[in-house]
Amino acid sequence: MSAVLLETQGLSKRFGALEVARGIDFRLEAGARHALIGPNGAGKTTFVNLLTGVLAPTDGRVLLDGEDVTRLAPAKRVKRGIARTFQINQLFRGLPVLENVALAVAERLGAGGDMVRPAGRRADVLAEAGRLVELLHLGADAGRRIDELPYGRQRLVEIAIALGLEPRLLLLDEPAAGIPSAESHIVLEAIAALPPAIAVLIIEHDMDLVFRFAERITVLVGGAIFAEGTRAEIAANREVRAVYLGTALDA
Amino acid sequence: MSLPAATLEAATRHRLRAWEALPWLAALGAFFLFPDYLAFGTQVLVMILFALSLDLVLGYAGIVTLGHAAFFGAGAYTVAMLAAHAGWNEPLSGLAVAALVAGLLGLASGWVLLRTHGLTLLMLTLCTMALLEQAANMFSGFTGGFDGMPGLAFQPILGRFEFDVLYFRTQYLYALAVLFACFIALRVLVHSSFGRSLTGIRENLLRMHAVGAPVRARQVLAYAVSAALAGVAGAVFVQATSYVNLAVLGLERAAGVLIILILGGYGRLYGAFVGALAYLLLEHTLSKAYPTAWQLGIGITLVLVALYARNGILGLADALRRRWRER
Numbered sequence: 001m002s003a004v005l006l007e008t009q010g011l012s013k014r015f016g017a018l019e020v021a022r023g024i025d026f027r028l029e030a031g032a033r034h035a036l037i038g039p040n041g042a043g044k045t046t047f048v049n050l051l052t053g054v055l056a057p058t059d060g061r062v063l064l065d066g067e068d069v070t071r072l073a074p075a076k077r078v079k080r081g082i083a084r085t086f087q088i089n090q091l092f093r094g095l096p097v098l099e100n101v102a103l104a105v106a107e108r109l110g111a112g113g114d115m116v117r118p119a120g121r122r123a124d125v126l127a128e129a130g131r132l133v134e135l136l137h138l139g140a141d142a143g144r145r146i147d148e149l150p151y152g153r154q155r156l157v158e159i160a161i162a163l164g165l166e167p168r169l170l171l172l173d174e175p176a177a178g179i180p181s182a183e184s185h186i187v188l189e190a191i192a193a194l195p196p197a198i199a200v201l202i203i204e205h206d207m208d209l210v211f212r213f214a215e216r217i218t219v220l221v222g223g224a225i226f227a228e229g230t231r232a233e234i235a236a237n238r239e240v241r242a243v244y245l246g247t248a249l250d251a
Numbered sequence: 252m253s254l255p256a257a258t259l260e261a262a263t264r265h266r267l268r269a270w271e272a273l274p275w276l277a278a279l280g281a282f283f284l285f286p287d288y289l290a291f292g293t294q295v296l297v298m299i300l301f302a303l304s305l306d307l308v309l310g311y312a313g314i315v316t317l318g319h320a321a322f323f324g325a326g327a328y329t330v331a332m333l334a335a336h337a338g339w340n341e342p343l344s345g346l347a348v349a350a351l352v353a354g355l356l357g358l359a360s361g362w363v364l365l366r367t368h369g370l371t372l373l374m375l376t377l378c379t380m381a382l383l384e385q386a387a388n389m390f391s392g393f394t395g396g397f398d399g400m401p402g403l404a405f406q407p408i409l410g411r412f413e414f415d416v417l418y419f420r421t422q423y424l425y426a427l428a429v430l431f432a433c434f435i436a437l438r439v440l441v442h443s444s445f446g447r448s449l450t451g452i453r454e455n456l457l458r459m460h461a462v463g464a465p466v467r468a469r470q471v472l473a474y475a476v477s478a479a480l481a482g483v484a485g486a487v488f489v490q491a492t493s494y495v496n497l498a499v500l501g502l503e504r505a506a507g508v509l510i511i512l513i514l515g516g517y518g519r520l521y522g523a524f525v526g527a528l529a530y531l532l533l534e535h536t537l538s539k540a541y542p543t544a545w546q547l548g549i550g551i552t553l554v555l556v557a558l559y560a561r562n563g564i565l566g567l568a569d570a571l572r573r574r575w576r577e578r
Contacts, residue, residue: 052461074460074461074463075460075463075464075465075466076463078461078462078463079463083461084461086457086458086461090455090457090458090461091454091455091458092450092451092454092455092458093454093455094454095450095451095454096252096257096260096261097257098254098257098258098261099261099447102261102447103447103448103451103459103462104462106444106447106448107448107462107463107464108462108463111444112444112445112448112464112469113444113445113448113465113469114443114444114445115439115440115443115445115446116439116440116443117443117444118264118265118439118442118443119261119264119265119442119443119444119446119447120261120262120263120264120265120266120442121262121265122444123262125444126258126261126262130254130258133254134254139253139254140253140254142252142253142254142256142257142258143252143253143254143256143257143260144252161458161462164462165462165463
């Protein structure tokens, strides 16, 4: 198999007496398709926040490419190749779709601090933003403001922005959350079509999506890893079925 | 709008449009048409520049402040005290020093205050301004205290154009030239990638962090640039009227500029032009007609704007134009 891209060692986070992450040892290989599942309150989003640097761990380390990034600020981790989407849309609501993606691309290409040259003259930024908008089939909506779009299409903009950062690791926090089921296939197809070089860690409650997409699955319960394995192993794991999956798989 | 159309729109947004010559032509026309109102006109031009500076932080970067007169006042007192105590009364270098002082003040206070946002930030900007006002009041030996400093004298601009105490001809053109230069600089800034990223910060702070932008550094920088421009506005005000007093630092001026920007429409540069003209005209005519109750008229106008024209006069014009087209 390929090289380890991301590794956490004994990652822990405590809020007072509440332990939301307990000694998580986790590995992700370059280009992996990995899902993180678990009941509500299992600490999935906390784990993502620890990886992106929004939260500082109480204990343990985060390694990216073998380098310790535990103390690195979120913006610096983005530069190193960690991008995320949010469980609840975090978009530039008053701006057109293309502009949303262009803002991310501009930051990656180091244009964002330029106080003189018109943003419209950065043809490289606009071309790359346009390519991503097309990639996610948002071409027809490129000029529409986010707040004029249906929710499902807004979720695609979330992904387009993250891809605009050219990540090596993409963290998808419940990408299908809040989408009416009639639209969920749009997001499913978009995720399935992600560039293979990007390692993807997906948090999702939609088991259909998880088992179709992920090669490996980690089950988080009470802030600790409860089980980890291939799709088949997790599906066959009786304890996992008991605590979490329940009847979801029989359906 | 399809992708090619959206790309074209984004790629050409910074270009100058023909109608953008209008305000400048109107300002020059007013110089010849209303020679008796140039003192009023100078006041309008100064307030446009001040409102433009506020538009950068409030309209573009989304930083809500109630204390922007702090920087207007810093610029004003800088040129006043230089002229009164150091004999430094050359106007253009005075503007540069005023911009520097106000800009540094913006940098320092922004670096501290912009850790907060919302109501806390609003209160802290207000407090900063109040502190400066008190300082100007207390150190009356330097600042003239409550009475301020009347009768300041400034050298002719570029050594040639004398300030015109009676008719304000020189002052008007001087204020117009300074406004034009500052406007061009600001227009370049808001259309740059930096300016676009400020809009991103306004629209979604969290997302801007998540795309790896140095959010706070950008905010502080924008705040400092805005402060410097406000300082220039204050300096021109003092040079044009040859006096300064505590009113340049007061809440009334800070609130006034905020009202101007909201009245005209924020986040679009030209709102400052429309807002300043409308507000000062309204104030001028109302205070003549109803000397005791003119603020009532302003208040009613504001209520109407807040209810029916959230994006100001220009926003209203946009909406009407759109409705017209859809017919």
